[in-house]
Amino acid sequence: MKIAVITSGGDAQGMNSFIEAFVKNCNHEVVYYKSGIKGIYERDIFPISKKDVDGISSLGGSVIKTSRFKEDFLKADVQKRCIENLKEDKIDCLIILGGDGSKKASQIFSKHIKTLFVPASIDNDIDGLESIGFDSALNRIVECIDNVKTTARSHNRDFVIEVMGNGSEFIAKSCDLAGLPDITILSEKDIEGALKKVALKESNIIVVPEGATDIDILCDKLSKNHNREVRKLILGHMQRGGAPSARDRILASKYAKECIEKIEIMLK
Numbered sequence: 001m002k003i004a005v006i007t008s009g010g011d012a013q014g015m016n017s018f019i020e021a022f023v024k025n026c027n028h029e030v031v032y033y034k035s036g037i038k039g040i041y042e043r044d045i046f047p048i049s050k051k052d053v054d055g056i057s058s059l060g061g062s063v064i065k066t067s068r069f070k071e072d073f074l075k076a077d078v079q080k081r082c083i084e085n086l087k088e089d090k091i092d093c094l095i096i097l098g099g100d101g102s103k104k105a106s107q108i109f110s111k112h113i114k115t116l117f118v119p120a121s122i123d124n125d126i127d128g129l130e131s132i133g134f135d136s137a138l139n140r141i142v143e144c145i146d147n148v149k150t151t152a153r154s155h156n157r158d159f160v161i162e163v164m165g166n167g168s169e170f171i172a173k174s175c176d177l178a179g180l181p182d183i184t185i186l187s188e189k190d191i192e193g194a195l196k197k198v199a200l201k202e203s204n205i206i207v208v209p210e211g212a213t214d215i216d217i218l219c220d221k222l223s224k225n226h227n228r229e230v231r232k233l234i235l236g237h238m239q240r241g242g243a244p245s246a247r248d249r250i251l252a253s254k255y256a257k258e259c260i261e262k263i264e265i266m267l268k
């Protein structure tokens with residue numbers, strides 16, 4: 001059997017942990033397409049050996065590279081060429097690591113080729129399954145917010161902190177559950193209540209998921225209407241960077257084991 005692995009969409013800590021665990025434990029030929037679905041389209045295919053993956057588990061990002069290819073993949077001719085390339089490359093099974101968008105792509109591939117989807121995105125946007133990368137990102141956010149809090153409190157300032165999520169509020173809600181912010185704003189309708197609440201404390205950490213509201217306007221409202229000293233902080237790609245947490249490495253190994261078991265069943 002010839003198995004191809006790709007990482008697709010935004011990178012996530014722990015993608016490499018999956019690749020190391022999978023390649024080391026798989027007894028079939030493994031190849032990868034560089035930069036995700038774009039690599040399938042461009043036929044950028046490479047072999048990957050147990051020796052190649054030794055030690056990559058602790059590295060953030062994706063050693064086999066990833067890219068955004070959603071818009072292109074919507075086109076029928078692009079999909080057709082991807083399927084043809086996989087067939088010409090004699091791929092028996094395709095493994096796709098990614099988030100919600102990659103899952104949709106995997107459903108298209110699965111109509112033509114055996115496909116396994118592995119949730120890997122800091123957004124944790126796959127229902128009922130934990131995504132590789134989410135725990136690492138959350139740990140990174142915890143560290144950042146804990147750090148910001150000390151300076152915020154010293155200066156009696158409010159900090160509006162934007163976290164990632166791409167429409168999924170999971171990161172922001174988890175920050176809230178972890179007790180990091182004083183206030184969490186998930187949508188415009190939370191703003192009025194938040195504005196009232198800020199006055200109760202000399203300093204507030206306010207967490208907002210990206211896209212929920214315009215944080216510049218929010219900062220302006222806070223400082224002008226309420227005479228507060230406000231700072232804005234966009235955590236951005238910092239959240240996706242760095243080494244995977246122990247939990248993500250374990251999760252990645254579990255998903256790798258599951259894929260290997262499913263491949264053995266396919267063979268029967």
Ligand code: F6P
Pocket residue numbers: 009010011068099121122123164165166210240
């Ligand atoms: O991978 C998910 C994510 O980090 C989202 O939370 C965010 O909206 C997006 O990717 C950022 O994408 P890019 O890295 O392409 O700027």
